[in-house]
Amino acid sequence: MYRANMEKATAFVISHEPDPSRTEKDKTISIIALTLTRALGRENIDVIRVHPNTLDDSLYSRYCKAIEICPDLYESEYALTAFLIELSNRYPGRKVLIPASDDCSVFLAKHADSLSETFTLLNPSARTMERVKNKRLQYELAEAAGVPIPETVFPTDCDELKKTAEKLDGFPYIIKPLEAQKWRLKRFAHVANGKKAITVNNKEELLREYRRIAEHDEDVMIQEVISGDDEHLLTFLGYCSDEHKPLAYCVRSKLRQNPIDFGYCTATVSCHNDEVEQYARQLLEKSAYTGIVGIEFKFDIKSKQYKLIEINTRPVNTTGLSIGCGVNLPLIAYLDAIGEDQEPVTDWQDGIVWIWLSADISAAHQLQKLGKLSYRQWFRSISGRRIYAILATDDLRPCIQFYARCVMHLGAKIMTDSRIPVFIRGTLRGLERMATRIW
Secondary structure, three states, X not given: OHHHHHHHEEEEEEOOOOOOOOOHHHOEOOHHHHHHHHHHHOOOOOEEEEEOOOOEHHHHXXXXXXXXXXXXXXXXXXXXXXXXXXXXXXXXXXXXXXXOOHHHHHHHHHOHXXXXXOOEEOOOOHHHHXXXXXXXXXXXXXXXXXXXXXXXXXXXXXXXXXXXXXXXXXXXXXXXXXXXXXXXXXHXXXXXXXXXXXXXXXXXXXXXXXXXXXXXXXXXXXXXXXXXXXXXXXXXXXXXXXOOOEEEEEEEEEEEEEOOOOOEEEEEEEEOOHHHHHHHHHHHHHOOOOEEEEEEEEEEOOOOEEEEEEEEOOOOXXXXXXXXXXXXXXXXXXXXXXXXXXXXXOOOOOOOXXXXXXXXXXXXXXXXXXXXXXXXXXXXXXXXXXXXXXXXXXXXXXXXXXXXXXXXXXXXXXXXXXXOOHHHHXXXXXXXXXXXXXX
């Protein structure tokens, strides 16, 4: 039955384009989509990638059976919905549709009634999405579920913030969007410069930054900064069936992020934590959650408890770690979607490291300059069994394309730096030419 079902069900992994002006010179890579494609393709499952263009290295995985160029969801959700329905008619048998970004997850929930007629959606329901995608409602949900949250205020305008600021005495604070995916779009790139949040150290900075940000996005929140190293950031990676209980899960501890303050995870390690597991279960049950999820918490030294940071309603960048430590979330979710009976997978191997190598080297370099990490400490932190975000010996093309482009960009910067010795610049010029030919 297992093999028969797999042959009949095609997996569609959908991703979006945050930068409509992207060109061949600034291609990107969706680590989430690449992880999903590999996890399912290695099990002989047909994987179809749905994306608005061909400017993503993850599309060139050997496990991607076909690429379907779709309308941009930010240009027309109606056109994308119609495209997906028409697309389903071209592929016989059962079909499973999986989001590879927040934007796509929100889109699938919004149009679930139409799309669920032809696809099985690995995604939260529209009702759950409404309670989770907005941070204000998400934190109300957490409080109702008995899960601690950081001190947070939600100003509606500058006048209200001025009154609220007089009561804030725990600086520094951070300013964050109510919907995290918004600041990842190209048109908001200048708001946070690649960061998830903006730090403010006093009331004057808070008001100044709020005014600047509000010109582009008024839907923000002000939140306390929970002190402590990145290791205090733990994430619950799981999958919930229609019964709203985790069918499979694991926990990871963050090692580093880039940018180093409120950036994206570049290295993390699997671990166990009973408190994080319990809080995650409470949230998932209270929200009637279904689908793959990533829930981030941070340990507050002052209150001696973990507090909710955010709920991600789709697979996250580090989903590959779950596979490496014995909990193959994409496969488990897929099999559950097509009706395969499975035993819960709720234990895993600790100490498995997931690393996004290029980004982690950058993070390590930033920390080294601040005296917070030596290169020896960095290398020791990633020793042992490793899972790479992009590198895979059985699927080299995405990795080669991505890192060839990294070499080209690095080379272009170094060639103009007279402080770099001539022989090093000459060596990099040769590598750049080689990378250009590969790319």
